[in-house]
Amino acid sequence: MARPHIHSREDVAMNVLEGIDPRDVRRETFEAGAGSFVLLSRGVAHARDVTSGSATVLSLTTLAGLEDFPHELHSPGADAEQVVSRCGIRFIRSR
Template sequence: MKRSTCNLQQARMRAWLIAGCAAATLQSAKVVVAGEHASEVKRAPIVVSPGEGQPTSRFGHLKAASEDTLGAYALVEGAMEPQEGPPPHTHSREDEAWYVLEGELSFQVGERVIVGTPGTFVLAPRGIRHRFWNSGKQMARYLLILSPPGLEKYFQERLAIPGRDPSKSLYDQSPDFREKEEALSRKYGLTSEGEQPTPRR
């Protein structure tokens, strides 16, 4: 009975997440033509198969970019190895939200710490210091929503920084890479709180 209740809650959360993204897309699909009333933009469906999408990290892929959603949001499917995660940072331009698919992700949003298991949804509004990391013992998978979109370009440009070692985590690169990444972060309105050890349980 407990497992059935858990599965039902996860199904409801997935439905809520999909419905929210769809509503945002429909809202952004309304455009105003000069001198006329708002009209709906007719667009073709977008389908991105498993494992497809532009890379955003060693294991991450972009599923929907700004141009796909008419500026409503961007959607990234990400994965993270145990004990991996970025240092505390703050976004000035977008809200960031996660939906845990597999494994365990922990979050610190402001002063609150959350341990996220499959079905957990966490929203970090812009302007609030936060971080997240894989606090489990296996690979963690998640969906990342960026609203408004734009930060997905940061992920893609970060992969193209010269000198990146593709065999290493983005958080375990050379000092030269880190310096260039910090400059890129400032370009996209990110403020890092500096390197700190990932909290371990």
């Protein structure tokens, strides 16, 4: 499971285009399959199970500024704490 986190500035809307996107939202786990729509309001703790397969997901945020977030976070040598802090996201304690 990816580290649970909270977006403080934006809502996130996701449309699962293909595959299964396993999510943990407010400590409840579910699988969003192709055709599913997931809305995560700002302030809602969530994470993705990155260990189980892959999915193609269209993700939309309400505020600009996260366009480069995935590339920054996963670039070689990236400091995750600095990247998420700059984007208004904070990690929370997992279960």
